[in-house]
Amino acid sequence: MTGTIIENLSGRKLAILVSFLLLCQLICFLIGGLVAPMPANAQNILATVCRDKSTVKNDTTKWYYNRGKGSCKTVDLGETHHDLSETDIVFAFQMPVPRESKILDYSRWQQNLIGVLQVDIKYHSQIEVQPRSTITIDARLAYRNKGDPEDEWKLYTQSIEKRHLDCDIDVKSEEYLYNCSAIPLFELGSLFHDFYLLNVRLPVDTPTMNSHIGHIQDMWLTVINQNGGFTKVWLSLKTVFFPCIIAILVWFWRRIHMLQRKPVLLEKMLLSLGLALCLLNMPIEYFTLHFDLPFMLLLGDIRQGVFYATLFSFWLVFAGEHMLIQDASAQSSVKQYWRHLSAVAMGCISLFIFDMCERGVQLRNPFYSIWVTDIGTNLALTFIILAGISTGVYFLFLCYMIWQVFINISHKRQSLPTMCSVRRLHYEGIIYRFKFLMLATLLCAALTVIGFILGQVAEGQWKWDENIELEYTSAFFTGVYGMWNIYIFALLVLYAPSHKRWPVVENTSDTQNLSEEIEFSPLPSERGSSEISSLTSFIRKTTID
Amino acid sequence: MFNCIFNVLLFCAVSIIASKIVEGSQPNLQKTVEAMFSDRSHEVHPGPCKLLRSTKRQVKMCDRDTGLSNAISIAKEQAIAACEETFQYDRWNCSVVFNRKLKRNIFNKIYRETAFVHALIAGSITHSVAKACASGDLSSCSCVGKFTKNNTWKVAGCGDDFRHGKRITKNFLDFKHAGNDQIAEVLKQDVIVGVDSIGEQMKEVCKCHGFSGSCTTKTCWKRLGPFNSAMGLLKKHYHHALKKKIMNYTTKRAITPKVRNKMKIDRKNLVYLQRTPNLCVSTKGRVCKDRKNCATLCCGRGHITGKRNVTSRCRCRMVNCCFVQCDTCVEEVEHFTCK
Numbered sequence: 099m100t101g102t103i104i105e106n107l108s109g110r111k112l113a114i115l116v117s118f119l120l121l122c123q124l125i126c127f128l129i130g131g132l133v134a135p136m137p138a139n140a141q142n143i144l145a146t147v148c149r150d151k152s153t154v155k156n157d158t159t160k161w162y163y164n165r166g167k168g169s170c171k172t173v174d175l176g177e178t179h180h181d182l183s184e185t186d187i188v189f190a191f192q193m194p195v196p197r198e199s200k201i202l203d204y205s206r207w208q209q210n211l212i213g214v215l216q217v218d219i220k221y222h223s224q225i226e227v228q229p230r231s232t233i234t235i236d237a238r239l240a241y242r243n244k245g246d247p248e249d250e251w252k253l254y255t256q257s258i259e260k261r262h263l264d265c266d267i268d269v270k271s272e273e274y275l276y277n278c279s280a281i282p283l284f285e286l287g288s289l290f291h292d293f294y295l296l297n298v299r300l301p302v303d304t305p306t307m308n309s310h311i312g313h314i315q316d317m318w319l320t321v322i323n324q325n326g327g328f329t330k331v332w333l334s335l336k337t338v339f340f341p342c343i344i345a346i347l348v349w350f351w352r353r354i355h356m357l358q359r360k361p362v363l364l365e366k367m368l369l370s371l372g373l374a375l376c377l378l379n380m381p382i383e384y385f386t387l388h389f390d391l392p393f394m395l396l397l398g399d400i401r402q403g404v405f406y407a408t409l410f411s412f413w414l415v416f417a418g419e420h421m422l423i424q425d426a427s428a429q430s431s432v433k434q435y436w437r438h439l440s441a442v443a444m445g446c447i448s449l450f451i452f453d454m455c456e457r458g459v460q461l462r463n464p465f466y467s468i469w470v471t472d473i474g475t476n477l478a479l480t481f482i483i484l485a486g487i488s489t490g491v492y493f494l495f496l497c498y499m500i501w502q503v504f505i506n507i508s509h510k511r512q513s514l515p516t517m518c519s520v521r522r523l524h525y526e527g528i529i530y531r532f533k534f535l536m537l538a539t540l541l542c543a544a545l546t547v548i549g550f551i552l553g554q555v556a557e558g559q560w561k562w563d564e565n566i567e568l569e570y571t572s573a574f575f576t577g578v579y580g581m582w583n584i585y586i587f588a589l590l591v592l593y594a595p596s597h598k599r600w601p602v603v604e605n606t607s608d609t610q611n612l613s614e615e616i617e618f619s620p621l622p623s624e625r626g627s628s629e630i631s632s633l634t635s636f637i638r639k640t641t642i643d
Numbered sequence: 644m645f646n647c648i649f650n651v652l653l654f655c656a657v658s659i660i661a662s663k664i665v666e667g668s669q670p671n672l673q674k675t676v677e678a679m680f681s682d683r684s685h686e687v688h689p690g691p692c693k694l695l696r697s698t699k700r701q702v703k704m705c706d707r708d709t710g711l712s713n714a715i716s717i718a719k720e721q722a723i724a725a726c727e728e729t730f731q732y733d734r735w736n737c738s739v740v741f742n743r744k745l746k747r748n749i750f751n752k753i754y755r756e757t758a759f760v761h762a763l764i765a766g767s768i769t770h771s772v773a774k775a776c777a778s779g780d781l782s783s784c785s786c787v788g789k790f791t792k793n794n795t796w797k798v799a800g801c802g803d804d805f806r807h808g809k810r811i812t813k814n815f816l817d818f819k820h821a822g823n824d825q826i827a828e829v830l831k832q833d834v835i836v837g838v839d840s841i842g843e844q845m846k847e848v849c850k851c852h853g854f855s856g857s858c859t860t861k862t863c864w865k866r867l868g869p870f871n872s873a874m875g876l877l878k879k880h881y882h883h884a885l886k887k888k889i890m891n892y893t894t895k896r897a898i899t900p901k902v903r904n905k906m907k908i909d910r911k912n913l914v915y916l917q918r919t920p921n922l923c924v925s926t927k928g929r930v931c932k933d934r935k936n937c938a939t940l941c942c943g944r945g946h947i948t949g950k951r952n953v954t955s956r957c958r959c960r961m962v963n964c965c966f967v968q969c970d971t972c973v974e975e976v977e978h979f980t981c982k
Contacts, residue, residue: 135798135799135800136799136800137860137862138800138852138860138862139799139800139801139862140800140850140862140863140864141800141801142777142803142804142864142866142867143777143778143779144774144777144778144779145778146778146779164778164779164780165779192779194796195776195777195778195779195784196779196782196784197782197784197785197786197796197801198782198783198784198785198786199707199708199782199783200782201782202796205797207797208797212850212852214848214850216848216866218869224957224958224969269872269875273728273871274869274871274872275868275869275871275872277846280848280850282850285852318777318866320848320850320864320866322850322852322862323800325798325799325800326797326798326799327797327798327799330798399854399855402854403854403855449855452855453855456855456856457855457856550859554858554861575860
């Protein structure tokens with residue numbers, strides 16, 4: 099009769115293991131806080147207003163920019179120009195802007211580029227901006243690489259987009275500016291080239307197009323990219339975690355195969371959880387350094403989604419497996435949990451559809467946004483609300499199941515004093531360790547939530563000391579990422595079947611974990627039955643008692 | 644009797660020396676602000692800074708980055724234009740001299756107006772430099788992120804432009820070498836108030852770009868506000884400026900730490916040392932806005948109400964997306980002039 103390692107592990111060894119894992123956790127947190135810079139960087143770029151003298155405006159080989167050879171002729175929007183028409187005006191954003199007298203270029207380590215447009219609109223008593231008016235933008239994005247001639251910009255993508263413009267004003271006074279909301283403009287999943295150039299035009303093809311947006315004085319573009327330093331730290335963490343989790347998975351699966359029985363549901367779930375984590379850990383971002391992979395944002399979402407789905411399903415099964423005591427004779431399978439798991443599936447599918455509608459379409463058109471049209475907004479909201487409801491239902495299920503497990507345990511506990519002392523000690527240990535793991539799960543979840551809330555409240559940076567500055571946002575990300583890796587690592591180790599009373603296998607280094615344990619004398623009725631989780635067997639035994 | 648005359652003579656001598664100190668050996672901070680504010684012409688001076696007779700340090704700065712001279716000239720024009728517009732109906736109308744007397748220059752002493760002008764120029768330079776950084780016209784903008792580590796742009800990104808504007812302003816005005824006597828301390832504080840008024844106008848904007856576009860990752864940045872709203876704030880500061888007692892006017896001795904600490908308490912206010920002379924003499928013939936404004940501007944002398952045909956812009960509309968086109972309307976409006 100064997101159980102899992104956690105049941106047979108002595109308190110001292112458990113303490114050593116836990117403190118080792120906590121140390122790893124602390125290291126993860128500190129790496130993010132002390133080594134990594136902020137996760138993302140934002141750069142504000144003020145538009146240069148260029149004059150487009152060409153007669154053919156659809157020409158995508160003609161680009162306007164303010165620095166370098168062939169830069170454009172600028173226009174001052176404050177003055178009146180009678181010789182200009184709307185198609186002659188181009189707002190040019192050349193990125194990145196120079197710093198420290200050097201021409202900067204993007205590095206592939208910076209991973210992605212997100213553009214947010216902000217418009218400065220002057221107040222005129224006669225031309226007031228109507229609330230929730232629509233702005234039509236003709237946006238063209240070009241790229242250039244190091245070594246290319248300075249005037250050789252190549253078209254990356256182009257699109258005519260509509261965006262909502264929400265403006266209000268506190269002081270209704272001439273020359274004051276409206277307070278306009280930021281307009282998300284584009285998202286590039288890969289930052290493959292060195293320089294980018296955005297040309298924005300405001301077409302007036304129909305009489306109502308762009309007619310209620312007031313007097314534009316300036317246009318700002320804020321480009322957000324992941325920081326190269328953060329990517330490096332993040333990727334190194336992945337590179338370390340990936341083989342660790344793979345190794346522990348192999349070890350776990352070999353242990354199970356050494357048993358004479360088939361793997362039980364909980365073990366299968368643990369295996370799939372480990373595989374999902376491996377998928378998340380896989381450092382495929384290395385490929386972006388050599389190939390243009392615009393789908394990385396979407397893929398990242400999918401990997402995270404798969405991991406969350408597996409983790410949530412695991413918790414359900416974990417709670418359920420410790421409750422299904424009445425019909426323990428039947429080998430439990432995932433099918434029994436279809437009602438509970440459908441909530442998880444529902445949430446994941448709706449989030450996936452939403453993501454495909456937003457980021458999936460952005461693969462073809464980086465300027466696309468689902469939130470612009472009313473149908474799109476409703477569709478997106480529907481899927482997000484569906485996902486929200488599913489999450490709510492899931493947590494209700496989970497809480498109910500955990501509550502039942504605890505009720506079951508406290509029931510059985512009452513019959514504990516009638517048992518013999520050795521067995522009682524052991525049972526108490528099992529209950530304690532089961533609760534301990536429940537506690538660990540709760541702690542991890544709570545820490546994630548608290549960390550997230552703290553990050554929202556606090557400024558991005560904390561100061562402990564004059565010399566030590568902690569980059570909190572990065573520390574939160576690496577800390578949480580490390581925590582779930584360590585959590586699953588611990589689950590795989592502690593819930594692997596124990597080989598006690600088996601012939602000792604020399605090549606597994608973990609046998610030392612099993613050296614000291616409490617002698618356990620099984621009931622004769624169970625001698626023939628295969629190894630099942632001893633917690634369920636304990637509960638069954640008490641019914642015999 | 645003789646003693647009395649001697650005393651008067653001594654006093655005169657001390658006063659003359661004192662005023663010489665203010666006028667003569669001014670630190671660059673005062674000199675630059677005065678040059679930028681007083682020179683309303685568009686004269687181009689030789690040297691890389693073009694617009695003002697610059698010090699060695701400033702020449703070096705303008706030389707290093709060709710965009711700086713342009714940013715400084717924008718700063719000057721925007722400061723003067725904003726000042727003249729805001730103080731259109733005030734007793735002091737942003738003139739360099741009080742009561743149209745050439746000798747009564749606002750830079751002779753530290754008046755309320757002098758304090759304001761220092762803040763105004765400092766704020767304006769900060770604003771235009773920050774803007775020039777954002778447009779890429781100024782290439783020397785620093786890249787120091789929130790961290791002071793030796794991180795490059797590719798590793799840790801760049802800090803905001805306001806921070807750089809502040810630094811350039813302090814460098815350009817030679818803040819460090821302004822001295823540490825009382826006048827210098829007062830002016831330094833005024834400069835800081837001016838720079839901070841730009842910082843206070845900055846608005847934080849955030850964008851979520853985490854898992855599925857949710858706010859698991861959120862990036863925030865500060866957005867530079869328009870200069871005229873900072874101007875409104877500065878005008879408030881002008882009205883709430885604090886007068887300080889002159890402590891050691893005649894000597895260039897550094898002020899004691901005790902006094903410095905006392906000054907730190909009201910760091911947020913403009914400070915000045917001398918009371919502004921009565922400006923009522925010069926408001927004759929000035930145009931005032933309405934009856935209430937006339938009462939203050941005309942110092943109780945009353946005003947003449949006249950009617951005048953005013954041509955103004957009306958029926959404005961946007962043409963060609965980005966330009967305002969207005970008709971000119973002729974309207975008969977009441978207008979008030981001080982007696």
